[in-house]
Amino acid sequence: MQFLISLHINPAVLDALTDEEKAAIGEGHGRFIQAIKQSGELITTQALVDPSQAAVVTVRNGQPAVTDGPFLEAKEHLGGFYLVDCEDKDRAIELAAQIPDAAIDGLGVEVRQVMFADGHLEA
Amino acid sequence: MTAPDIEDLLRELAPQVLGALVRRHGGFEDCEDAVQEAVLAATVQWPAEGVPDNPRGWLATVASRRLIDRVRSDRARREREAATAAEAAHTEVPDTDDTLVLLFLCCHPTLTAASRTALTLRAVGGLTTAEIARAFLVPEATMAARISRAKQRIKAAGSLFTLPDGADPAERLHVVLHVLYLIFNEGYTASSGSRLHRADLAHEAIRLTRMVHTQLPEDSEVTGLLALMLLTHARRDARTTASGDLVPLAEQDRTTWDPALIDEGTELVKAALAGPALGPYQLQAAIAATHADAPTAAETNWPQVHALYLILERIAPNPMVTLNRAIALAETEGPHAGLALLSTLDSDERMAGHHRLLAVRGHLLEKTGDLAGAHEHYRRAAKATAGIAEQRYLESRASRVRRPGPEAS
Numbered sequence: 001m002q003f004l005i006s007l008h009i010n011p012a013v014l015d016a017l018t019d020e021e022k023a024a025i026g027e028g029h030g031r032f033i034q035a036i037k038q039s040g041e042l043i044t045t046q047a048l049v050d051p052s053q054a055a056v057v058t059v060r061n062g063q064p065a066v067t068d069g070p071f072l073e074a075k076e077h078l079g080g081f082y083l084v085d086c087e088d089k090d091r092a093i094e095l096a097a098q099i100p101d102a103a104i105d106g107l108g109v110e111v112r113q114v115m116f117a118d119g120h121l122e123a
Numbered sequence: 124m125t126a127p128d129i130e131d132l133l134r135e136l137a138p139q140v141l142g143a144l145v146r147r148h149g150g151f152e153d154c155e156d157a158v159q160e161a162v163l164a165a166t167v168q169w170p171a172e173g174v175p176d177n178p179r180g181w182l183a184t185v186a187s188r189r190l191i192d193r194v195r196s197d198r199a200r201r202e203r204e205a206a207t208a209a210e211a212a213h214t215e216v217p218d219t220d221d222t223l224v225l226l227f228l229c230c231h232p233t234l235t236a237a238s239r240t241a242l243t244l245r246a247v248g249g250l251t252t253a254e255i256a257r258a259f260l261v262p263e264a265t266m267a268a269r270i271s272r273a274k275q276r277i278k279a280a281g282s283l284f285t286l287p288d289g290a291d292p293a294e295r296l297h298v299v300l301h302v303l304y305l306i307f308n309e310g311y312t313a314s315s316g317s318r319l320h321r322a323d324l325a326h327e328a329i330r331l332t333r334m335v336h337t338q339l340p341e342d343s344e345v346t347g348l349l350a351l352m353l354l355t356h357a358r359r360d361a362r363t364t365a366s367g368d369l370v371p372l373a374e375q376d377r378t379t380w381d382p383a384l385i386d387e388g389t390e391l392v393k394a395a396l397a398g399p400a401l402g403p404y405q406l407q408a409a410i411a412a413t414h415a416d417a418p419t420a421a422e423t424n425w426p427q428v429h430a431l432y433l434i435l436e437r438i439a440p441n442p443m444v445t446l447n448r449a450i451a452l453a454e455t456e457g458p459h460a461g462l463a464l465l466s467t468l469d470s471d472e473r474m475a476g477h478h479r480l481l482a483v484r485g486h487l488l489e490k491t492g493d494l495a496g497a498h499e500h501y502r503r504a505a506k507a508t509a510g511i512a513e514q515r516y517l518e519s520r521a522s523r524v525r526r527p528g529p530e531a532s
Contacts, residue, residue: 001509039272040265040267040269086237113509114509
């Protein structure tokens with residue numbers, strides 16, 4: 001079963017962390033990636049640039065328009081994700097709990113099952 | 124010999140050569156890698172240069188060389204031993220079939236279900252890691268890591284290369300059958316975009332179950348599982364439309380069911396039911412055979428289906444079985460009786476919000492004429508499912524009961 005573990009970040013919360021805390025998050029992700037690579041559960045993981053760099057694209061009457069993002073008027077934004085293939089939802093939740101963000105107030109870790117997939121993996 | 128023939132031959136020979144290698148050298152982990160390398164070498168060489176006279180001996184020789192390459196670092200010693208092993212392999216691949224022993228090892232209790240299926244397909248099914256990765260829609264590196272981890276676990280558990288003895292052979296066989304069942308289901312519940320590869324998994328599961336049946340012809344549950352797979356597989360073309368939409372059993376074009384598979388499956392069900400013990404696979408196969416026996420959906424022997432679910436519910440209690448029995452009960456005693464049975468599942472937390480419970484309730488409400496209730500339940504079921512084809516189907520049911528028109532009649 002494939003699950004997307006999405007990481008919802010709050011830039012203000014991240015900015016308020018000490019350097020040591022930021023380094024600990026980085027190391028925590030590094031260890032997590034290593035562990036789920038070895039267990040054969042990681043499909044891919046990606047982290048995104050700061051939400052302030054987002055461009056919002058709309059097409060009205062066939063005319064595309066681009067405005068500065070982010071799209072959501074919220075404090076939290078998608079910061080990155082892990083795509084995993086694991087035994088069941090319980091295991092996906094167990095994995096999500098190992099991500100350092102889950103232990104920090106103001107950061108969100110969300111688990112959702114994949115319903116449809118296409119692309120190079122099906123080669 | 125054509126490329127697909129060579130592939131079939133390799134898949135048949137791979138577990139035999141692996142068994143012989145493990146018996147001779149020990150160390151399942153390294154032997155399995157060596158056989159996989161030999162199989163890959165054969166898929167390159169044989170189509171180009173022709174299949175050797177003794178293909179099994181060829182594979183055993185190459186695998187032995189690869190194995191010795193792996194375990195010996197001293198070059199002179201390696202060459203000497205490789206030559207000896209090559210010679211020995213030609214004469215010493217015994218005719219004993221270690222398929223069962225391999226299956227028991229691959230379905231080791233310390234492994235997760237996902238690892239068991241992957242390892243079984245590779246070591247017993249003779250599939251390459253790339254093929255297994257494609258079938259399960261994960262990158263090859265992910266699948267390679269999973270298989271490697273599984274082999275390390277087996278090694279750490281100190282498993283011997285023998286059939287399990289003592290108290291648990293029946294329990295271990297049950298695990299093996301469950302893994303084969305999972306492989307079949309993975310192929311059967313094919314989702315969009317990947318139908319081809321996943322259909323191969325159903326085929327592979329049938330092939331492996333046939334192998335087990337050949338070894339254990341007296342085991343009624345093995346027979347039952349094979350029958351269940353054949354009877355289910357017989358309906359594969361009728362299950363979906365050309366555009367991939369699901370077609371429920373009642374609306375399938377029964378002329379497209381595969382009569383040869385149905386005949387074989389039905390014979391196996393009869394043989395299994397004549398055996399001493401009654402098990403869940405036999406009963407599910409008997410239910411599938413009852414459906415296969417009906418020329419039209421209206422002619423289904425629902426009292427028999429219901430009776431079989433009732434026995435199944437007693438010997439292997441499970442909310443999914445109760446759910447299916449509710450459908451059969453609704454056919455024999457009316458939708459209200461079915462709904463009453465469904466309400467007993469509401470307190471089961473395994474079923475709370477489950478899309479199957481919602482969908483069946485929607486179906487039975489539709490039969491009572493409560494179209495608003497049916498619509499509501501179909502919509503909720505569509506939201507709850509993780510299958511995209513199933514979601515499309517449930518959404519179409521929902522809109523059909525909301526807008527009863529000429530197309531719904």
